[in-house]
Amino acid sequence: MTNTDVVIVGAGPTGLFCAHQLGIIGLKCEIVDNLDKIGGQCIELYPDKPIYDIPAIPECTGEELTNSLIEQIKPFNFNFHLNERVQEIKNENNKWILKTSKGKEFNTPNIVIAGGVGSFEPRKFPTKSCEKFEGKSVLYSIKNKSIFKNKTVVIFGGGDSALDWAIELSKDSKVTLIHRRDEFRGAQGSVEKVKELQKNNKLEVITKYSIKDVKGNEKLESVEIKDESGQSKTLKTDYVLGFFGLIMQLGPILNWGLNLDKKHIPVNTENFETNQKGIFAIGDICTYPGKLKLILSGFHEGALAARGCFKYARPDENLRFEFSTTSKSVHERLGIKK
């Protein structure tokens, strides 16, 4: 069990800057994120797309912004817990006990939810019959590619993941790549490689088809595909893989006793606390009159939520307002030597 002042759920820009603000006012925090890397949507959705509306930064990419935010909180040495999702929380003696998907436990007076629009999960096939085989022969990610050796694999999708795996698995497996239209959105090099493999009969490509059904009793036997007009055909296969990008799901947060407005958590705009004492929500996941889903709004929300956390973390102290330019204690926390 780790004791800390604050647990931040979500390592996107909003969560990172909130951590900075906590460090500035002398609080400790632990940061948990379901993704395997820091940066949230900035890294997962648009790492190389430029952002033009960060104050005082005319242009930067999602990756550059993330790196700068990481650099900015370095002096505080906060711990990141990546690839972990906060699974459950419970209240004991005015403290929150959190348990992650990897079994780690935290004891804290404050939780800051900076979860974007939830955790990223692979988008699944619309076909109900796929559920029966999910995780066994219908897969949305690959952990161990050796299971496909000398097997038949049908891959759906038109982006980089679909193309990369089609190319990789075609070395040792019989692969069919299926996409709903003729154009692929993956990297040009991969698209060309797929065409070359197709020409040499190393890989079959079927376009303008999508999944209709999967069949099999104990074991997956075949996949049925359909075109726009409803014409269908059946392919025998051992595995079906789907790569349709990621969707965002609120997941376990739904069970934390928070008020919800559609997929958002209502907060007050004084300190961004939710209806639960000691649980704050900032960034895209929170809502209030006038809410803007901008990174800069998330920064503001994080700064105020950090102050909100102070009163529960240090109930006997008063927080004094200080500027980072002149405050000695802030300089000490930042490790600035003069």
Next chain:
Amino acid sequence: MAKITYIENNGKNHTVEVSNGLSVMEGAIQNNIPGIDADCGGGMACATCHVYVKEKWFNKLPPKNEGEDDMIDQAYEPSSNSRLSCQIQVSDNLNGLEVYLPEKQI
């Protein structure tokens, strides 16, 4: 201003007036029409404002933006008349537009 009809998957119709300059997605959100999630808020980054445009309207709309089809690839059950409603800007020309909402967005 354009009158836009959103038809839910269960057949329920919602006809609302949407101001010029808003997107078809915003028209749905502002009028609390169920069936459009718009998780990313209009950034063409999520495919949860997916709609099917009534055939006779499909070709009258301004063409798809670069990247829109890439995102539609990831939508729930896309079809040849699929659009992302956040990318359709409302104008007088769209008066009478009808869009069908998919069974679900994710």
